[in-house]
Amino acid sequence: MSTLHTVNKSPFEKDSLGTCLDFAGSGASVLLIEDAVYGGLAGTRIAPRVKAALDSVKIYVLGPDLAARGFAEERLIPGISVVDYAGFVDLAAEHAKVQAWL
Amino acid sequence: MSEPIKKFLYLNRRAPYGTIYAWESLEVVLIGAAFDQDVSLAFVEDGVYQLTKGQDTAGIGMKNFSPTYAALGDYEVKKIFVEQESMTARGLSLDDLQHLTWEDEDEDYAEKDSIQVVSRAELAALMEDADVVFSF
Numbered sequence: 396m397s398t399l400h401t402v403n404k405s406p407f408e409k410d411s412l413g414t415c416l417d418f419a420g421s422g423a424s425v426l427l428i429e430d431a432v433y434g435g436l437a438g439t440r441i442a443p444r445v446k447a448a449l450d451s452v453k454i455y456v457l458g459p460d461l462a463a464r465g466f467a468e469e470r471l472i473p474g475i476s477v478v479d480y481a482g483f484v485d486l487a488a489e490h491a492k493v494q495a496w497l
Numbered sequence: 498m499s500e501p502i503k504k505f506l507y508l509n510r511r512a513p514y515g516t517i518y519a520w521e522s523l524e525v526v527l528i529g530a531a532f533d534q535d536v537s538l539a540f541v542e543d544g545v546y547q548l549t550k551g552q553d554t555a556g557i558g559m560k561n562f563s564p565t566y567a568a569l570g571d572y573e574v575k576k577i578f579v580e581q582e583s584m585t586a587r588g589l590s591l592d593d594l595q596h597l598t599w600e601d602e603d604e605d606y607a608e609k610d611s612i613q614v615v616s617r618a619e620l621a622a623l624m625e626d627a628d629v630v631f632s633f
Contacts, residue, residue: 408543464549
């Protein structure tokens with residue numbers, strides 16, 4: 396079983412997302428929560444880096460955090476999935492462990 | 498006794514909700530508005546995210562304070578500067594932001610735009626010109 400990585404910092408303020416993507420092994424999952432949801436948006440300075448990572452990891456965004464910040468799911472990079480809190484729990488249960496990138 | 502009016506610049510560099518900075522800044526701005534100073538707000542880096550429209554915090558159990566920005570005009574806060582470079586880096590345009598206005602009582606309460614998009618160089622000049630800069 397693989398690892399679920401969670402990231403909660405804006406990619407423009409701190410490179411937690413970049414570091415996470417560097418460390419995440421092939422087949423891992425990355426869940427963007429809180430201010431990290433900005434990292435899932437298309438058309439940003441860091442979007443190419445995130446898009447490239449989709450070749451080896453699955454990327455999810457926590458929907459309620461995205462909605463709180465005023466963005467529709469359509470604004471996400473294609474290939475990124477949206478989950479709700481129950482989906483967060485499912486992801487945690489499906490993976491061997493959860494590793495947080497703060 | 499009348500004190501000289503000072504130029505206050507509130508510098509907002511953080512996204513809303515992930516930290517308390519954005520909300521705290523807004524509270525200080527509203528309190529400060531009572532003191533009749535020359536107030537400007539600047540939104541730079543992740544601060545530009547504070548002004549996005551359509552924020553819906555029902556799912557995260559936090560207060561949605563974004564409607565409060567629309568009230569700033571009533572508090573005579575009518576100079577809101579948003580940095581172009583920060584918006585570009587985040588794939589944002591003016592359309593993604595709330596339409597903030599103030600009413601000009603000298604022109605029969607004509608509604609005027611509060612937000613001005615400025616370059617980093619223009620914002621640097623505004624900072625230079627300010628008497629006090631409050632950082633959030």
